[in-house]
Amino acid sequence: MTRPVHFQLTDDQRALRDGVRELLEGRFGRQALRTALDTPGLDRTLWRELGEAGFFALRLPEAEGGVGVGLPEAVLAFEQAGRVLLPGPLVATHLAADARVPGAATGEAVVTAVQGGLVEWLDEADVVRGDASGAVPLRSVDPLTPLHRVPDGGGTAPPDVPLAVLLTAAEQLGSASRTCELAVQHARTREQFGRPVGAFQAVKHLCAGMLERVGTARAAVYAAAVTADPLDIAAARLLADEAALHGARDCLQVHGGMGFTWESDVHLHLKRAWVRARRSGDVTESEEILAGDLLADLPGATV
Amino acid sequence: MDLTYTPEEEEFRARLREWLAAVLPTLPPKPPPEDWPARRAYDLGWQRMLYDAGYAGLHWPVDAGGRGATPTQHLIFLEETEQAGAPYVGAGFVGLLHAGPTIAAEGTAEQRARWLPPILRGEQVWCQGFSEPDAGSDLAALRTRARRDGDDYVVSGSKIWTSHAEVADWCELLVRTDPSAPKHRGITWLAMPMDAPGITVRPLKTLAGSAEFAEVFLDEVRVPVGHRVGAENDGWRVTMVTLSFERGTAFVGEVIACRRVLGELAREARKNGRWDDPALRRRLGRLNAEFRALWRLTQWNVSEAERSGGVPGAGGSVFKLRYSHARQELYDAAADVLGAQALDLDRPWVPDRLSSLSYTIAAGTSQIQRNIVAERILGLPKGR
Numbered sequence: 032m033t034r035p036v037h038f039q040l041t042d043d044q045r046a047l048r049d050g051v052r053e054l055l056e057g058r059f060g061r062q063a064l065r066t067a068l069d070t071p072g073l074d075r076t077l078w079r080e081l082g083e084a085g086f087f088a089l090r091l092p093e094a095e096g097g098v099g100v101g102l103p104e105a106v107l108a109f110e111q112a113g114r115v116l117l118p119g120p121l122v123a124t125h126l127a128a129d130a131r132v133p134g135a136a137t138g139e140a141v142v143t144a145v146q147g148g149l150v151e152w153l154d155e156a157d158v159v160r161g162d163a164s165g166a167v168p169l170r171s172v173d174p175l176t177p178l179h180r181v182p183d184g185g186g187t188a189p190p191d192v193p194l195a196v197l198l199t200a201a202e203q204l205g206s207a208s209r210t211c212e213l214a215v216q217h218a219r220t221r222e223q224f225g226r227p228v229g230a231f232q233a234v235k236h237l238c239a240g241m242l243e244r245v246g247t248a249r250a251a252v253y254a255a256a257v258t259a260d261p262l263d264i265a266a267a268r269l270l271a272d273e274a275a276l277h278g279a280r281d282c283l284q285v286h287g288g289m290g291f292t293w294e295s296d297v298h299l300h301l302k303r304a305w306v307r308a309r310r311s312g313d314v315t316e317s318e319e320i321l322a323g324d325l326l327a328d329l330p331g332a333t334v
Numbered sequence: 335m336d337l338t339y340t341p342e343e344e345e346f347r348a349r350l351r352e353w354l355a356a357v358l359p360t361l362p363p364k365p366p367p368e369d370w371p372a373r374r375a376y377d378l379g380w381q382r383m384l385y386d387a388g389y390a391g392l393h394w395p396v397d398a399g400g401r402g403a404t405p406t407q408h409l410i411f412l413e414e415t416e417q418a419g420a421p422y423v424g425a426g427f428v429g430l431l432h433a434g435p436t437i438a439a440e441g442t443a444e445q446r447a448r449w450l451p452p453i454l455r456g457e458q459v460w461c462q463g464f465s466e467p468d469a470g471s472d473l474a475a476l477r478t479r480a481r482r483d484g485d486d487y488v489v490s491g492s493k494i495w496t497s498h499a500e501v502a503d504w505c506e507l508l509v510r511t512d513p514s515a516p517k518h519r520g521i522t523w524l525a526m527p528m529d530a531p532g533i534t535v536r537p538l539k540t541l542a543g544s545a546e547f548a549e550v551f552l553d554e555v556r557v558p559v560g561h562r563v564g565a566e567n568d569g570w571r572v573t574m575v576t577l578s579f580e581r582g583t584a585f586v587g588e589v590i591a592c593r594r595v596l597g598e599l600a601r602e603a604r605k606n607g608r609w610d611d612p613a614l615r616r617r618l619g620r621l622n623a624e625f626r627a628l629w630r631l632t633q634w635n636v637s638e639a640e641r642s643g644g645v646p647g648a649g650g651s652v653f654k655l656r657y658s659h660a661r662q663e664l665y666d667a668a669a670d671v672l673g674a675q676a677l678d679l680d681r682p683w684v685p686d687r688l689s690s691l692s693y694t695i696a697a698g699t700s701q702i703q704r705n706i707v708a709e710r711i712l713g714l715p716k717g718r
């Protein structure tokens with residue numbers, strides 16, 4: 032027997048994932064997250080450091096100064112970004128680097144894009160992909176993602192939309208696994224009625240549900256990273272959105288009153304998950320693509 | 335991360351496909367669902383064909399008469415047989431997937447030689463006598479008593495929900511041999527012949543109207559001590575060893591089958607006009623995402639088992655939890671497609687909708703799975 036089917040991370044992929052996690056936790060840990068909340072604007076120094084570390088140039092060939100790895104590696108990196116709630120138009124800048132937009136790969140340029148009728152970080156962007164004319168600012172629900180609304184949806188979508196959806200799903204996955212961890216940590220330490228609240232089955236089952244959704248979404252997101260198939264990506268998006276949105280809600284519930292405070296990080300996960308879910312466009316589109324696939328081998332199927 | 339197969343695996347798949355194409359047309363017609371003896375004969379007949387072709391006990395170790403196949407080969411086998419519409423393991427389930435592997439792992443050479451070959455050749459059916467009226471989720475609370483008398487155990491008590499009891503030759507039986515020990519430590523695993531004097535089997539009708547499980551009453555049944563697998567009072571561990579034989583492949587065929595049903599539902603909806611309802615289309619689209627994800631999760635878990643040399647990861651409970659619920663949603667969606675016909679037992683999917691209701695109960699309820707996930711994977715404190 033040679034190598035068996037190996038739908039697991041390779042040693043290199045593990046190393047990359049751990050390396051990115053270490054970098055991001057070191058450079059954008061809890062303290063930095065809280066500081067960012069009180070400091071409007073994008074941290075350009077951090078952005079350039081991300082560029083230097085290869086975050087935006089992951090998939091560019093080494094000959095062009097890139098890291099020369101593939102979509103699975105990019106997905107692992109974005110998952111880590113989602114975990115720590117790294118702010119900024121990460122997906123748009125990463126995809127701009129692929130499209131050879133000058134300065135994107137190195138982190139010298141901040142590139143944003145019109146996605147789902149919205150533009151993130153417009154005032155900070157050096158380059159905007161898509162038509163943002165007439166964009167009006169709105170008071171963003173996510174304190175770490177300034178938003179503009181584009182009146183007529185921003186015209187035609189760029190061709191790399193499926194990749195944007197996949198990398199966004201990877202961020203959702205990272206956030207979902209983080210909220211699961213936060214809930215479990217809290218449930219093990221917070222005591223009521225003389226015992227950790229995690230000993231109560233109602234709390235336990237919320238946590239188990241979170242892990243169930245993370246595990247299923249992870250398989251879907253990683254598979255889509257391997258195949259890059261639009262149907263796999265649509266499925267990954269639905270599962271990852273569900274894991275992130277539902278996970279943040281349950282995490283909030285497990286935290287009790289603390290979960291409703293500004294001081295807790297839970298609301299930041301929930302709000303960012305709302306923004307990301309919107310970034311990938313209407314959920315109905317993904318659902319319709321997947322419904323249409325069920326009739327794909329039928330002659331004359333239209334929807 | 336990789337989703338392609340090796341040339342060896344592809345060759346295994348091609349040979350299997352060829353064989354299935356040749357033999358499936360030679361199968362006798364499927365027996366009616368209520369004719370259990372005929373179903374037993376049909377299921378065992380299929381097992382015999384597998385045996386003759388070298389596919390029996392694919393995932394069993396070689397020294398137990400199996401083929402020692404990798405988890406991935408087993409995955410391919412289940413995938414291909416389901417896709418080709420081959421018979422399901424059926425009455426062979428407990429023998430091939432639970433009692434057999436237990437004997438292979440824990441039995442003596444003599445016990446293996448006696449019980450394993452007839453399972454592989456499709457000659458004997460086993461059933462599982464674990465649950466009792468007062469011991470379901472809390473299986474270790476079982477009370478069926480076995481008292482030593484010379485070279486025999488004398489067993490009295492009752493079992494319930496025993497699938498295929500009526501057509502079984504053997505029963506893998508959990509009994510209490512030490513009532514004074516802590517509950518997990520006084521249990522013993524016995525192989526009980528179902529024709530022994532003192533056994534009464536009373537079929538139970540399921541909500542689907544069929545009689546696939548039964549109550550089994552045991553009145554002073556003599557089981558030779560030589561039928562004990564593992565040490566006396568070590569039966570809990572012996573049984574759990576086998577539960578961990580599960581290598582992520584438990585639901586492969588079923589997930590494939592669900593994906594096929596989903597396609598059929600879409601076609602039916604298009605035919606009867608329900609497809610024009612966007613809410614229904616979206617529901618089916620979501621289910622497509624769900625079963626695609628479950629298929630990927632299966633591949634992930636199998637690869638994990640492969641990497642760890644057959645030891646399953648924690649993925650099993652997560653998978654079962656998600657899958658059993660998804661399957662129920664699938665058949666609820668089927669009812670939505672069928673409209674008024676969803677109330678007609680003669681329509682396809684209606685009986686399946688009924689049997690899907692057992693998925694969140696059998697083999698560990700969803701609540702128990704959540705306890706397992708929370709306590710063993712997430713490390714939350716044990717309940718009272």
Ligand SMILES: Cc1cc2nc3c(=O)[nH]c(=O)nc-3n(C[C@H](O)[C@H](O)[C@H](O)COP(=O)(O)OP(=O)(O)OC[C@H]3O[C@@H](n4cnc5c(N)ncnc54)[C@H](O)[C@@H]3O)c2cc1C
Nearest residue numbers: 462463464465470471495496497692695696697698699701
């Ligand atoms: C179709 C089918 C086939 C079966 N075949 C077999 C067979 O061949 N052999 C065999 O031995 N058994 C078999 N079983 C039995 C099956 O394993 C049990 O039904 C199952 O373990 C649940 O036990 P119970 O029915 O006693 O329910 P109970 O344990 O009484 O549970 C009742 C309810 O209480 C909940 N509950 C119980 N304990 C807890 C807890 N600690 N925390 C939270 N909730 C809890 C359960 O989730 C459930 O909702 C079969 C069952 C079915 C439905």
